Amino acid sequence: MNDRAKLASDQWEKERPDIDSKIMALVGRLLEATSLIERDWLYPLASQFELHQGEFDVIATLRRSGEPYALTPTALYESLMLSSGAMTSRLDRLENKGLIERGRAPEDRRSILVKLTPAGLALIDKILPLHVANEQQALAALSQAEQRQLDTLLTKLLTGLHNVP
Template sequence: MNDRAQQAEEEWRRERPDIDAGVMATVGRLLEAAQLMERDKLAPLAAQFGLQKGEFDVIATLRRAGTPYRLMPTELYEGLMLSSGAMTSRLDRLERSGLIERLPSPSDRRSVLVQLTPAGLALIDKVLPLHVANEQQALAVLTAQEQGQLNQLLAKLISGLRS
């Protein structure tokens, strides 16, 4: 299998030996891994159930919120790191599919709550074990210890990027 990051690193070392091509290779691999995970593992599974990857993320976020499986739209888009416009289009599609419903907020007449419908709850409960198995399969190339190390290192990296 062609390691594109290694090839790019070698080319940069040849063309610009004065720069740190190793760091470019590391970031390239991280981005490629995320892209491959999304394209080859996550998106196809969601599509099997008539969902886009982003729609799966919304119903999964509502499910993990616990009973009654509802959140404010702001909580959803902040939790998923989306713009409000991107969230609105996802919610519109999910509502048309009968997987979520928008309810008036009892505390603020100007806002709504987004809640899983029984069909949405049934779907996420059906898909979630397959999703976890899919992720386990994707990470199976790493030992349990390596998976733990990767998890810790990524958490540290994300924390550093946020500060």
């Protein structure tokens, strides 16, 4: 493996010994790990089913919401941390593929609900076990104990990042 973060850190250490280049290497590794997992593991699996990763995220979010597998567009984009414009284009593509449908909410006719179609539900139920196995394989370099430790540390980091003013 070419440790680009270490190379960059070593270069900064030489050029600017007054800064903490080790922290730069750590953040670089986090970013590279995210990029590799997305590029080499998540995107290829979604594309096998003619989905973009973002489309997979939408149907997975609807599925995990429980029956009737329906949410408002606002609940969806807040759950996925997207802008409403990005959500609209994803929903348009998924509706064109017959995986979701948009309709009026029964309790509030002014509100729209996005719902998985039977085809969307069947597809996500088919993909989900493959997705979990894919994620397990992506993290296979770490033992179960190391995965739990990483999860704990990332949870702590994210909590701290969300609480920064």
